[in-house]
Amino acid sequence: MNALTASAAAVFFNPDGEVLIVNPTYKDYWNLPGGAIDIDQGETPYDAAVREVREELGVTPPIGRLLVHAWITVAGKGAQALYVFDGGVLSPKDQAAITLQESELSEYRFCPPRDMEDGLIPPHLTEVWEQALIAHAENRITYVPVCL
Secondary structure (H helix, E strand, O other), rough: OEEEEEEEEEEEOOOOEEEEEEOOOOEEEEEEEOOOOOOHHHHHHHHHHHHHHHHHHOOOOOOOOEEEEEEEEEEEEEEEEEEEEEEEEEEHHHHHHOOOOOOOEEEEEEEOOOHOOOOOOOHHHHHHHHHHHHHHOOOOOEEEEEEO
């Protein structure tokens, strides 16, 4: 059976240009803060990103524009739509207020973008993350198809 899932995330930076990543307790790799879109409740990708950031990090910074829409196809299993939004630069106040959702996340850190490829993030999302950083820097939106 082929299934379609959808999720949303936000990419945040510190003033040094490092990216906020979180370590889920239920996955092998670090990730961006985010999660599943509650489609049955009529939740939009943007609303899901806002909700997931609030739930996972305990903060409500403004979430900006869409950076990436990725379509990830897994042969014989289905597809995932992934929306990555621009969270901007977290203020020192927001950084100090981060309170992880302990049932899902064990830690967070800011990571230089160049260090996120060496087995730290899901390999199939490397291009999505790279394109999100480019879209942020170039003030554009990107579509990224990924076939596994």
